[in-house]
Amino acid sequence: MSTTATAQSARLPRQVPYIIGNEACERFSFYGMRNILVQFLVSSVILAYIPEADREGAAKDVFHSFVIGVYFFPLLGGWLSDRYFGKYNTVFWFSLIYCAGHACLAAFDDNKTGFYTGLFLIALGSGGIKPLVVSFVGDQFDESNKSMAKIVFDFFYWTINFGSFFASLLMPLFLRSYGPAVAFGIPGILMFIATLIFWLGRKQYVRVPPTHGDDPDSFYNVARTALTRREEGQGRPGLSVALAGAVLAAAMLLCWAVKPGFWPVGFGFVITACLALGALIAFGGIGVSMQLERARGRHPDSAVDSVRAVLRVIIVFALITPFWSLFDQKASTWVLQGKTMMVPHDLWWWPSWLVKEAGQMQALNPLLVMLIIPFNNVVLYPLLRRMGFEPTSLRRMGFGIAFSGVAWIAAGAIQLWIDGGDPVSLAWQILPYLLLTFGEVLVSATALEFAYSQATQAMKGVIMALWYLSVTFGNVWVLLTNVSVRNEAVISRIASTGLSENAFLMFFFAAFAFVAALVFALYAWRYPMQDNYRAVGAV
Template identity: 80%
Template sequence: MNPTPTDTTADTVIAPARLPRQVPYIIGNEACERFSFYGMRNILVQFLVSSVILAYVPAGDREGAAKDIFHSFVIGVYFFPLLGGWLSDRFFGKYNTVFWFSLVYCAGHACLALFESDRTGFYTGLFLIALGSGGIKPLVVSFVGDQFTTSNKHLAKVVFDAFYWTINFGSFFASLLMPLFLRSYGPAVAFGIPGVLMLVATVIFWSGRRQYVRVPPATNDPHSFLNVARTALTSTQGEGRPGLYVAAFGGALAVAMLMCWAIGPAFWPEDFGFVITACLALGVLIACGGFGTSLQLERARGRHPDATVDSVRAVLRILIVFALTTPFWSLFDQKASTWVLQGKDMVVPHDQWWWPSFLVKEASQMQALNPALVMLIIPFNNLVLYPALRRMGFEPTALRRMGTGIVFAGVAWIAAGVLQLWMDGGQQVSLAWQIAPYLLLTFGEVLVSATALEFAYSQATQSMKGVIMAFWYLTSTFGSLWVLLTNAGVRNDTVTAHIATTGLSENAFLMFFFAAFAFAAAIGFAWYARRYPMQDNYLREGAAA
């Protein structure tokens, strides 16, 4: 009988730790999947602005409508990880959940390619991609982590960085080439090629099925996160039930929001559609439910193991860290919407000898800078920057890196705002100037996002890894929610009148507003990070099955 990937023999105990041989299948899958996702995502706004899909929208409002559709799609992509994480942890396990959601993902790409001129068919495709991409998103990273044990966990950081590097390898070529395919061959081809790559990704993932370490789902776990929280909230021990009242208030407020939206503008802001309302309701539920649970969590001891109660406490702490990163994502995801639309009004410097005019022909291709810079910054940080900081006596911990990354995102938006001021002043601004904000934003992304992959896995206990990864990706949902709320706000006459008094254009004002939003979040993040107790929840040797 051949040994399984988790067999341990005397030879393997004394041999140097090796990279699990099944990891390349997962990384190859991720590279193709990311090409498919970014290939369609990065041309979405560009396509919608000039397509018949938005023919019903007045020409002057199409850019705003395209941004709203884009960020609503992003909200869906990062909302459905909740579903994927729950199905994986409770019923099907990571491998099966990833495989079946990948097939849904493929169907969504097919809809985009086939229904380029049909609004219902195209929106169905966006929904299926959001469902498929979101469903697998919290699982692939934690599935990588499952392939490691305490004997080789020191290799996990290398793999997580390689994993993130590979994501950006696929994203780079997608961002660079898909705008050209859209321009030269039309949307059917431009959306069809990512669909083919998603099919290839699914086949690669399926090919490694016999080698993966598969952690079984915690079916009917009496000590799950929700069961512990329910026990804490419903317990009659102790004085009063403040936690239950807080959680109940959150539930009632969430229902009230949805009811007001259903009734109509008389009870709810007209610009707050279902997506905004549902996200606000979800945020209230998570915030009040989490705070209420923390108030009464000690009451769950005795009915649940102490280790499980401590694990729930750890998850609640992690959620606060995640909440403080949501402003970063409100800045980051706008590079595919706000920055693309800004770039359209810039001048492509074809007359400069150093500009690759044969390849970079329009503003949307500037997004390729982001993954290209990531592939350079990750090895630079690991080989040069972090060792240099350690030699100077400063340890770049995960939380320090993430907080610094939020600051860099804010600086990037100040740079973008300065470019907008130049343009508003009548200058013809070269598209090459966008390199500066892209560089700053990408450096911040590496510090926040690449670090968070490792942080989220290490902080969650085994039975909660899928769900905690889902909550991490949910930060992007709320990041895009802030964008939608801001866009809805600037459609208000009072708000636009106030912006006019600043002497800034609407675009410039919003860029500086988002920069200030990031700086405020970074201050809050730094304050909380100083109090956060780090955990180590990698698998013990021989614990996987």
């Protein structure tokens, strides 16, 4: 049978709608609670023990610590799935943890311990299933119907943004009209429905068994060989560097525990643990890179070369982390800015019957994503090619980081206007949201495509883990900035500029993005591109 005939006769696997339905409800659930979290905390009894002037900063700390957890726990979910339980069981059990977290938020909206327990459980549950659902969709396809996979993945991504759009639009209204128990309870109900839908398809799923870590040429095994293998007449400097990273990480955790005088007061467990993890990855990566050639002979050249590609991707993702520090603040810093602005009910085009809260402006992000992606693919990229400029993945990511900086310049200009004392229309936030979302599409939608092409199939799981960690470290930048502005010397320095703290930080983050974009461009200029797409006809 010809390839064309096979494609025409291919059918959508009957079990896929269960996964799509699960994802739609889960994304509504997640973004529904996430996008009202900061505005709830600022005015809740959860932070009532903090002076009113400091509550916005504390709410931002809680929010970004939560996001750090969401993008850290994919490491755990992916490991448990691969080593022990497989994707279906891991997704199902983490989904039940997820549901329990939502129940805690709804039941303990006036209890700090109960509420924070709920946030931890949601971070654990959401993070645990995050790396698995997309690959579980892919497991449902084989050679006979693989032509349908791209359609399903496109619809899958569209569903994520569809759920995010309505959650971002509606949940602030429920919080305003019915209170936190209802506003957090509805996402919990949606997550229960998501879990039920996923469970209903249990007898139809294709379940790829876990590997139990038996791959002898995995990233970990190749890296371990490179670090530990001795060469006659040579030392092991790479191993020394990796061990130095481990010692530094342990020292950081020890300093957090005993709190010596030189240790920054604001460096809590989340910041310290993330910095320790960063030290392990950075020093370990450098050490492996120094001795990687020693792994040849014990492992295939393709595995060694793929590890080298992963180490290069680590640098790319590290340079993307400043983008995430700007992007995720749209749900914290920008929402708080919007609360000081005037909802423009007098504008003829403003949907006053629906948009009544600053938090609802976050719905612009998924809406614009659904519009910008086809615009870029159909209009912008072909136009740039006709003009002689090839929009490669690295170029798109570099410009995406820069556009996030432009977005924060716009947000900073709005803040200056607010600080001037004049009423400022909330409609002006459309501009920074548009610029930031355009940057997101250039970075986020491109980075996974780029990473996929740089590593062999065996290394793609490592790539996904690193991608999620880039979001984690992006939010660590925000926490570190929040800690620094509580220092008296820094506060005095900001005051000497004549800017408010909010305006100063917005321009600071814009400059941060521009510097990151410049360094990214310099690295990308010399980056040796790989092409690890599967050959035509290869299984």
